Amino acid sequence: MQSLLIAPSNNASMFGMCFSPSKCKLLLQDWSASTPELRIGSEVVERVDNFTYLGSLISPNGLVSDEISARIRKARLAFANLRHLWRRRDIPLSINGRVYCAAVRSVLLYGCET
Structure with a gap:
């Protein structure tokens, strides 16, 4: 597995780019053997249980239940942050509906395919 990490690192260095170990993460999917320790240069790549990529939560089992829960939490927070708007009586319901949708x-639906 280490060789799979060395090849892109070497190719990147040919173009003046480099991998930053502090920005790299290791997520193992359905891995039953002992956890390998991967290195970029002399630094160990951090192993994580899940991570966010382009706003979506990636989990090791590949299921979307964690992502759905995270989306619901974020939407609930967005709704709560607009509480002051929902309580105002001078704003028409149609405007509140448009704000809700936007x-x-x-x-809630970010990253969902339609």
Whole structure:
């Protein structure tokens, strides 16, 4: 597995780029053997249980239940942050609906294919 990490690192260095070990993470999917220790140069790549990539939660089992829970939490937070708006009586319900669609529903559905 270490050789799979060395090849892109060597190719990147040919173009003046380098891998930053502090920004690299190791996520093992369905790995039953002992956890390997991968290195970039002399630094060990950190092993994580899940990580966020382009706003979506990636889990080792490949299931989306963790991602759905995270999306619901983020949408609930967005809704709660607009609490002051929902309580105002001078704002028409149609405007509140448009704000909901733009600020809450978009957070909930981010990354979903339609």
